[in-house]
Amino acid sequence: MSGAAAEKVKAELSDRSFRQFAPGLDGDPRKAVVLDFFSPLTLWAQYAEADRAVSEWEIVSGDYMVKGDPEGSQVTLRLISPQTSQTFPTQCQDCIETVGVSISIRNVFNPDRIAFRINDPDGVLPSPFPVFQKWTTFYEDEIQH
Numbered sequence: 001m002s003g004a005a006a007e008k009v010k011a012e013l014s015d016r017s018f019r020q021f022a023p024g025l026d027g028d029p030r031k032a033v034v035l036d037f038f039s040p041l042t043l044w045a046q047y048a049e050a051d052r053a054v055s056e057w058e059i060v061s062g063d064y065m066v067k068g069d070p071e072g073s074q075v076t077l078r079l080i081s082p083q084t085s086q087t088f089p090t091q092c093q094d095c096i097e098t099v100g101v102s103i104s105i106r107n108v109f110n111p112d113r114i115a116f117r118i119n120d121p122d123g124v125l126p127s128p129f130p131v132f133q134k135w136t137t138f139y140e141d142e143i144q145h
Helices: 003-013
Strands: 017-022 030-037 041-049 052-061 063-068 074-080 083-088 102-106 115-119 139-141
Touching: 003 063, 052 074
Parallel strands: none
Antiparallel strands: 017 030, 017 139, 030 041, 041 052, 052 083, 063 074, 074 102, 102 115
């Protein structure tokens, strides 16, 4: 993808936040994923039972490469020098493997049809993740950052 096309994708995603909960926001147990396209890009995930987090982690990247269709029908984001942290079950910094982890997006320029997939082909993300390996529509929050 050309630099101009990649920048157009980044501009479209900039300052947007997407959330997904399975089976739902108030589900018990519940998996949650948040994708924040602020600076930096953040992928946050949590597994909770009742009102208690059982597993929680975060991957943060100051920048990412965009590969795929210049029209945005399907792109993949490859994180550049991501930093990681885990809050539960134990706290640690840069202890989560991210080799091969990427984020795929369909319909980048169509807010009614945008969908995401978290790619973890080598199964490196912590249990009970990876989450949302299939195309999933995320709810977009109107968060001002």
